[in-house]
Amino acid sequence: MRKAALAALVTGSILFASVPANAIDIPSGPSVPSIPSIPTGTTLPTTGLPTGTTIPALPGGLPSLAGISSSTLTGMTPSQLGAYTPAQIGSLTPGSIATMAPSSFAGFTPDQAKSLTPAQAASITPDSLANMPSAALASIDTATFAKLDPTAIAKLDASDLKALLPAQTSGLTGNQVAALDPTGMASLSNEALKVISPNAFKDITPTSFAAITPAGIASLSEQQLAILAPANFANFKPAQAAGITPTQVVAIKSEVFGALKSDAAAAITPASFASLLPAQLASFTPESMRALTIDQAKALQAGQVGSLDATDIGALQANFVKSLTPATLAAIDPTSIQGMLPDQIKALVPASLKSMTATQVANLTPAAISGLAATQVKSFNVSQLQSIAPDAITGMAGKALAAVPAASLKKLSSDQLDALTKLQVKSLTKAQLASLTAVQKKLLNN
Numbered sequence: 118m119r120k121a122a123l124a125a126l127v128t129g130s131i132l133f134a135s136v137p138a139n140a141i142d143i144p145s146g147p148s149v150p151s152i153p154s155i156p157t158g159t160t161l162p163t164t165g166l167p168t169g170t171t172i173p174a175l176p177g178g179l180p181s182l183a184g185i186s187s188s189t190l191t192g193m194t195p196s197q198l199g200a201y202t203p204a205q206i207g208s209l210t211p212g213s214i215a216t217m218a219p220s221s222f223a224g225f226t227p228d229q230a231k232s233l234t235p236a237q238a239a240s241i242t243p244d245s246l247a248n249m250p251s252a253a254l255a256s257i258d259t260a261t262f263a264k265l266d267p268t269a270i271a272k273l274d275a276s277d278l279k280a281l282l283p284a285q286t287s288g289l290t291g292n293q294v295a296a297l298d299p300t301g302m303a304s305l306s307n308e309a310l311k312v313i314s315p316n317a318f319k320d321i322t323p324t325s326f327a328a329i330t331p332a333g334i335a336s337l338s339e340q341q342l343a344i345l346a347p348a349n350f351a352n353f354k355p356a357q358a359a360g361i362t363p364t365q366v367v368a369i370k371s372e373v374f375g376a377l378k379s380d381a382a383a384a385i386t387p388a389s390f391a392s393l394l395p396a397q398l399a400s401f402t403p404e405s406m407r408a409l410t411i412d413q414a415k416a417l418q419a420g421q422v423g424s425l426d427a428t429d430i431g432a433l434q435a436n437f438v439k440s441l442t443p444a445t446l447a448a449i450d451p452t453s454i455q456g457m458l459p460d461q462i463k464a465l466v467p468a469s470l471k472s473m474t475a476t477q478v479a480n481l482t483p484a485a486i487s488g489l490a491a492t493q494v495k496s497f498n499v500s501q502l503q504s505i506a507p508d509a510i511t512g513m514a515g516k517a518l519a520a521v522p523a524a525s526l527k528k529l530s531s532d533q534l535d536a537l538t539k540l541q542v543k544s545l546t547k548a549q550l551a552s553l554t555a556v557q558k559k560l561l562n563n
Contacts, residue, residue, distance in 0.1 A: 195224030459488030
């Protein structure tokens with residue numbers, strides 16, 4: 118027991134001796150309370166905070182979208198999508214873009230749209246693209262826009278297409294152009310329309326081409342029009358034809374004019390009609406030829422009519438032929454003159470008749486000669502009268518023959534006089550008969 122007491126005394130002495138005489142006892146501070154965790158799914162309040170309260174940004178900003186789950190993508194709202202930075206949008210895989218809820222694309226901002234890559238654009242579904250705001254859509258760059266699915270392009274509405282910039286339409290592919298329906302094509306601005314590459318523009322459908330406004334037609338480049346096939350013009354409207362400029366018309370393939378409907382052909386302005394190449398004019402169908410207007414006839418140049426054949430000439434309205442300038446009439450190929458009809462000849466004014474060459478007159482048929490009136494015959498000079506073929510002169514009406522000056526009649530060839538019919542001889546005047554020689558009179562009695 119004494120060992121125990123001694124041991125206790127020693128221990129106490131040692132402990133006491135270890136504390137310095139001048140030591141200060143510093144009380145410890147209060148303990149830091151633990152922060153409770155926020156249960157999953159809890160929504161933090163965003164309203165009701167005191168004025169001036171700021172919410173600190175989360176470290177690192179919004180989480181990366183690179184590994185976001187499919188369920189989150191399919192349930193994403195427009196406001197959620199719009200909260201991400203362009204860089205975060207750019208981190209999405211094409212597969213993730215395709216999985217995103219189409220309705221979420223309504224939250225796309227222009228800056229986000231600029232960050233889209235060609236590979237991402239190719240995965241955008243038609244419904245998703247249709248929900249993208251026009252301003253965002255117009256911010257997609259050329260190379261990326263060219264990768265959009267044609268079926269997605271086709272689903273864009275008029276306001277979306279109207280907002281497209283030339284920089285975007287300049288990169289359109291043929292399949293994208295072909296996908297645009299008439300309403301969509303008509304929605305493009307003239308500036309956006311005229312920069313579509315010729316190789317892509319050639320795939321435009323006839324119905325969509327027919328929807329372009331006259332001003333839009335006038336804005337097209339010669340290269341765009343030059344590449345189009347006749348089928349593209351199958352539904353070309355008169356108002357559109359009126360929009361073609363003189364410089365554009367010469368770029369169009371000749372065979373295209375054979376595909377024009379007659380009302381479209383008749384709507385070509387006189388200035389553009391005067392610029393037609395001979396081969397282009399010759400491609401018009403008989404129906405189109407028949408529909409041509411007086412103003413177009415007046416604009417027609419001598420160098421244009423050389424390629425017209427007899428069928429073309431015969432298809433022209435009498436008033437059209439009447440309106441041709443003397444120089445233009447004289448330029449028609451003599452063999453084509455064979456197509457002239459009686460009503461066409463009858464419509465010619467003296468100045469036009471005088472302009473006809475002897476070779477042209479020689480190719481007039483009996484039917485055409487029958488259309489000559491007495492006043493017209495007086496316009497022919499001796500050389501022209503002598504050029505009338507013997508079989509053709511038999512078609513001349515008695516009154517017309519009686520109007521031939523006696524001095525001109527006696528210069529007719531023996532074959533011509535010999536070809537006259539009994540009714541024609543009976544119509545000759547005393548002055549005409551008196552001018553003939555005995556030999557010539559004998560020919561009349563054969």
